[in-house]
Amino acid sequence: MLTTTVVDLRELLAEVDAATKLLQRSRTVPDDVASVIDGVGVALDAAHVQQEADPYLTAALWKAAYRAEKALRDEDPAQRRRAVRIALEQFRQALRDITDDRPYSAEVPVGEVLAGTVQTLGVPQKDVADLLGVSVRQLQRWLSEGGSEPSADDAGRVRAVGRIVNQLRHTFTGHGVLAWFQRDHPALGLPPIKLLDDPLRYPEVLRLARSARAMAA
Numbered sequence: 001m002l003t004t005t006v007v008d009l010r011e012l013l014a015e016v017d018a019a020t021k022l023l024q025r026s027r028t029v030p031d032d033v034a035s036v037i038d039g040v041g042v043a044l045d046a047a048h049v050q051q052e053a054d055p056y057l058t059a060a061l062w063k064a065a066y067r068a069e070k071a072l073r074d075e076d077p078a079q080r081r082r083a084v085r086i087a088l089e090q091f092r093q094a095l096r097d098i099t100d101d102r103p104y105s106a107e108v109p110v111g112e113v114l115a116g117t118v119q120t121l122g123v124p125q126k127d128v129a130d131l132l133g134v135s136v137r138q139l140q141r142w143l144s145e146g147g148s149e150p151s152a153d154d155a156g157r158v159r160a161v162g163r164i165v166n167q168l169r170h171t172f173t174g175h176g177v178l179a180w181f182q183r184d185h186p187a188l189g190l191p192p193i194k195l196l197d198d199p200l201r202y203p204e205v206l207r208l209a210r211s212a213r214a215m216a217a
Contacts, residue, residue: 009098009102012043013092013099016036016088016095019032019033019037019088020085020088023081023088027077029084037068038072040065041065041069057097057098058098060094061091061095064091068083068088068091100166104159104163104166106159110149110158110159111143117158118143120174121174122174123174131161131178131181131196132161133196134154153199156202157196157199160206161196164181164205165177167206167210168213170213171215180209180212185208192208
C-alpha cells in the first residue's frame, strides 16, 4: 500500500482501481485486495486529504474505508466479497472526485482554470460568458495574455463552474453540459445555473453534477 503524499493521490486511485478489477474477477476477497484496504487509513492520513478536499467527499471517503475494513471481518465469504465490493467502489468514486477537483483548487491560477474550462466545453464564448455571468468582452479580457484577473467572487464562480463542467464532461458534450445547466433539474425545480448566483449553493450544484456522472457510469 502506498504511503502517499498530497501529490500522489492519483497513484492511490490507480491502486484502488486495480484492486477493484481484481475483486471483480474473483469469487472471494483476494489477499492483495485486503492489503489495499488495510493500508487505506494510513495512506489518507499521509495525504492530508481532510485539509484540502470537499468535506462531503472527505466524509464519504472515510466512511467507505471504514465499511470496507469492517466487511473484511465478515465470516461469510459471499457476504464479505459483496460488502467489500460495494464499499471499495464507494471509496473509489469519492477518491476519483477528490483527485478530479485538484486542478480547480485555490492553488491553481484562475486563468488556467478558466482556459481549461473553455477548452473542455468547446462552445462559443458567448455561451461560456453567460455561464459565468459576465459579458463576452470581460471573458475575453480574462483569457487574454496579460489581461485582467477575475475578482474574488468571479474567481470563485470560475472555479466552481470548472469543477462542475469537469464532472459533466464525462456524460455530455459541451452543448449537453450547457443544456444541463439551463434546464429545470428534477431535484431543484429550477435550472442549476440559477444557483450559481449564490456561492453557498456551489457545492449543491457540484453534487448534482457528480450524481449525473455516477448514473452514467
